[in-house]
Amino acid sequence: MDAQQRNQLAALFHALADPTRLQILEHLKIGEHKVKDLTEHLGLAQSTVSAHLACLRDSELVSVRTQGRASMYSLNDSPQLEQVLSKAGELSRPGITAHHWNEQHPHAEAEK
Incomplete structure (x- = not known):
């Protein structure tokens, strides 16, 4: 395993090490969600959910696309x-x- 693979694996484990991020992944298994929908489902502030989504994006577990003014997240x-x-x-x-x-x-x- 080279350094890049180790870094990718470490990012993956970091992303999976948080219960909230696991909850987000469970929601995204159902289908694409707006950040607003995730905040309502999870009962968390938008900034908190966005920070978790950034971590999931960095580990390449989720992707985002823009639809109008909304950010739509889906599972990769x-x-x-x-x-x-x-x-x-x-x-x-x-x-x-x-x-x-x-x-x-x-x-x-x-x-x-």
Whole structure:
């Protein structure tokens, strides 16, 4: 993994590390939203929601387009996010052990 990939991955984890940003992503899974709609759904100030959206934009999880005076946000297709969520799902399965993980991912031990 090169420095650029590490930086992109760090930005992704930072974006996913906040419950409010996860809530925003849940809303955007349904479809495109105006900032105003998100502020109403979340019960937060517009400036707070905008700051969270900026973080999500920086990590390339969402995109924005202008429609008149409104900013419309939508979820980007993110293979990187899908991979992270898939691995997180594997790790959260009950009964998974380090031995079991290493058997299924032998290359992971070699990368250490």
